[in-house]
Amino acid sequence: xxxxSQIFKEKGYSxxxxxxxxxxxxxxxxxxxxxxxxxxxxLETKPKPVVIWLEFQDCAGCSESFIRxxxxxxxxxxxxxxxxxxxxxxxxxxxxxxxxxxxxxxxxYRGKYILVVEGSATPEGVxxxxxxxxxxxxLKEASEHAGAIVAVGSCACWGGIPKAEPSPTGAKPVYEVLxxxxxxxxxxxxxxxxxxVATIVHFLALGKLPPxxxxxxxxxxxxxxxxxxxxxxxxxxxxRFAESFDDEKARNGYCLYKLGCKGPITRNACPTxxxxxxxxxxxxxGHPCFGCSEPDFWDRGFIYRxxxxxxxxFSSKEIATGIAVxxxxxxxxxxxxxxxxxxx
Amino acid sequence: MTDVNLYDIIRGPxxxxxxxxxxxxxxxxxxxxxxxxxxxxxxxxxxxxxxxALEKLALKxxxxxxxxxxxxxxxxxxxxxxxxxxxxxxxxTFFVPQHSFLWKExxxxxxxxxxxxxxxxLAYSALLSLIALTVHRVxxxxxxxxxxxxxxxANILIGTIIxxxxxxxxxxxxxxxxxxxxxxxxxxxxxxxxxPFSRLSHFVYYFLSVFFYGWNVGKRGVSF
Numbered sequence: 402x403x404x405x406s407q408i409f410k411e412k413g414y415s416x417x418x419x420x421x422x423x424x425x426x427x428x429x430x431x432x433x434x435x436x437x438x439x440x441x442x443x444l445e446t447k448p449k450p451v452v453i454w455l456e457f458q459d460c461a462g463c464s465e466s467f468i469r470x471x472x473x474x475x476x477x478x479x480x481x482x483x484x485x486x487x488x489x490x491x492x493x494x495x496x497x498x499x500x501x502x503x504x505x506x507x508x509x510y511r512g513k514y515i516l517v518v519e520g521s522a523t524p525e526g527v528x529x530x531x532x533x534x535x536x537x538x539x540l541k542e543a544s545e546h547a548g549a550i551v552a553v554g555s556c557a558c559w560g561g562i563p564k565a566e567p568s569p570t571g572a573k574p575v576y577e578v579l580x581x582x583x584x585x586x587x588x589x590x591x592x593x594x595x596x597x598v599a600t601i602v603h604f605l606a607l608g609k610l611p612p613x614x615x616x617x618x619x620x621x622x623x624x625x626x627x628x629x630x631x632x633x634x635x636x637x638x639x640x641r642f643a644e645s646f647d648d649e650k651a652r653n654g655y656c657l658y659k660l661g662c663k664g665p666i667t668r669n670a671c672p673t674x675x676x677x678x679x680x681x682x683x684x685x686x687g688h689p690c691f692g693c694s695e696p697d698f699w700d701r702g703f704i705y706r707x708x709x710x711x712x713x714x715f716s717s718k719e720i721a722t723g724i725a726v727x728x729x730x731x732x733x734x735x736x737x738x739x740x741x742x743x744x745x
Numbered sequence: 746m747t748d749v750n751l752y753d754i755i756r757g758p759x760x761x762x763x764x765x766x767x768x769x770x771x772x773x774x775x776x777x778x779x780x781x782x783x784x785x786x787x788x789x790x791x792x793x794x795x796x797x798a799l800e801k802l803a804l805k806x807x808x809x810x811x812x813x814x815x816x817x818x819x820x821x822x823x824x825x826x827x828x829x830x831x832x833x834x835x836x837x838t839f840f841v842p843q844h845s846f847l848w849k850e851x852x853x854x855x856x857x858x859x860x861x862x863x864x865x866x867l868a869y870s871a872l873l874s875l876i877a878l879t880v881h882r883v884x885x886x887x888x889x890x891x892x893x894x895x896x897x898x899a900n901i902l903i904g905t906i907i908x909x910x911x912x913x914x915x916x917x918x919x920x921x922x923x924x925x926x927x928x929x930x931x932x933x934x935x936x937x938x939x940x941p942f943s944r945l946s947h948f949v950y951y952f953l954s955v956f957f958y959g960w961n962v963g964k965r966g967v968s969f
C-alpha cells in the first residue's frame with residue numbers, strides 16, 4: 402500500500418514539505434486547525450485514492466488545470482499520489498487494453514474509486530463514442546459503483562459551451578444525467594486545479610465529501626463571490642473604474658466593472674487561490690471575470706458590457722416605440738371621452 | 746431557480762418590460778391630461794399667459810423661498826426632508842457610476858458619475874429623510890388623511906431600493922450578495938413599472954400643473 406507520505410519521500414521531498422502540503426490543504430479546505438493532525442494521519446496511512454477520469458464533450462482544459470495544481474503539491478507527486486486508473490489524455494495505454502483496464506479497475510475498487518467527469522454528456526445520440534459505447538452508457542457504467550462522483554469544469558457541471566444555444570448535441574450536465582446520485586460540482590472554465598485536488602483530499606482524509614451549496618459546489622471554494630474577495634474591490638467601493646483594457650487606470654488596479662466584470666455574481670476562489678502557483682488570476686491580469694463558474698455563462702451574451710446595463714439592450718428606438726404607443730392610447734381614450742361620453 | 750438565473754431574468758426581460766411600461770404609461774397619462782378638454786375661455790387675458798407659464802416653469806422652485814420663514818415654521822420636516830430626499834434620490838438615480846453606465850445605453854451618452862463618498866452621503870440622507878417623511882405622514886393628522894396605500898407602497902419600495910443599493914455597493918455579504926443585488930434590481934423594476942400608475946408620476950405632472958398655474962397667473966395679470 403503506497404501512501405502520500407511515501408511518495409513524497411521517494412521523490413526526494415522532506416517531511417517538512419509533506420507537512421507544509423498537509424497544512425496548506427487543511428487551510429484551503431477551511432478546516433479548523435484541530436483537524437490538521439487528522440489530515441496528516443490520513444495522508445500518512447490511507448492508500449492513495451483511485452480515480453477514474455472520463456472525458457466527454459470538453460476541451461481537456463480541466464485536465465490541463467488539474468496537472469498544474471502547483472500550490473498544493475508538485476505535479477510529479479500529484480500524478481503519483483492519485484492513482485489515475487483511467488484518463489484518456491494522460492494514460493499510456495490505448496484502445497482495447499485501456500478499456501479493459503478501466504473495467505478491471507471498476508470491479509477491483511468497487512464502491513471505493515472516485516469518478517471524475519470532465520465534459521458534458523449526451524443522453525441522446527452517439528456522440529463521444531468509445532469502444533462502441535456512447536458517453537451516456539460509459540457514464541452510467543462508471544457511476545454505478547463509484548464511491549464519489551466529481552464533475553469538473555463548467556461543461557460537466559452545467560453543460561457549458563456544448564450546451565450553449567443551439568446545443569446541437571443536446572448536451573446535459575452530469576447531475577442531470579445521474580439523477581438520484583450525489584454529484585460534487587467543481588465548475589470553472591477550467592476550474593482551479595488545487596480546488597479539484599483539495600476536494601479529493603477531503604474525501605480521502607475525512608471519508609466524506611466537503612459541505613456543498615445548493616448547486617453541489619464545495620462551500621469552502623464557492624461560498625463567496627469573486628467581487629467580495631477581489632483586490633480591486635476597494636476601487637469599486639470608491640467608484641473608480643478602468644475605462645478601457647490596459648489603460649492607466651486598469652494598470653493602477655481600478656475596478657473592471659465598466660469593462661464587463663461579472664465578479665459580483667460569480668462564486669469562485671480565483672482571487673484567493675489564484676493560478677499558476679498563486680501567481681495571478683484573470684482580474685489581476687487586467688481582464689474582467691466573465692463568470693465561467695456560474696450556470697449558462699456562455700449564453701448570457703454580454704461579456705464586455707457592465708452588469709448594470711439592460712441585457713439585450715434598450716435604446717432610443719424602444720423609448721420612441723413606448724412613447725408612441727402611450728401617446729396613441731392616451732389620445733384615443735381622450736377622443737373617446739370627448740366624443741362619446743361628453744368629456745366625462 | 747438559482748439567484749444568478751433570477752438576476753438574468755430581472756436585468757433582461759423584466760427590466761426591458763418595466764422600461765417600456767414606464768415610457769408608454771407616462772406618455773399615455775401625459776396625453777390624457779393634455780387632451781382633457783377645458784372649456785373655451787372667451788375673456789381677454791390681462792397679461793401674457795405663455796411668458797408667465799414659462800417663467801413659473803423655470804423659477805417657481807426659487808420663488809417659494811419668499812415665504813420660507815412662514816412656511817418653514819409650519820412644515821419644516823417636509824421642506825428639509827423633501828429637499829434632501831429628492832436631491833438624494835434623483836442624484837442616485839442618474840449619477841451613481843453603475844446607473845450612469847445604464848443611462849449610457851438608454852440615452853446614448855454617459856452621464857458624469859459622482860465619487861462614491863458623495864453617493865453614500867446622498868443615499869444616507871435620502872433614506873433617513875424618507876423614513877422621517879413617512880413617520881411624519883403617519884402622525885400628522887392632515888397628512889394622514891391625504892395618505893393612502895399608494896404612498897406607503899411607494900415609500901417602502903423606494904426605501905428598499907436605497908437600502909439594498911447601499912448593501913450592493915458597501916456590503917460583502919458572502920454568498921448572499923447576489924440576493925442583495927436581486928432585491929435591489931427587482932424593487933427598482935417594480936418601481937419603474939409602477940410610476941405611471943401612481944402619484945410618483947408627479948415628476949411629469951409637476952411641470953404640467955406649474956405650466957397651467959403660470960398660464961392662469963399670466964391670464965389674470967397677477968404675480969402669484
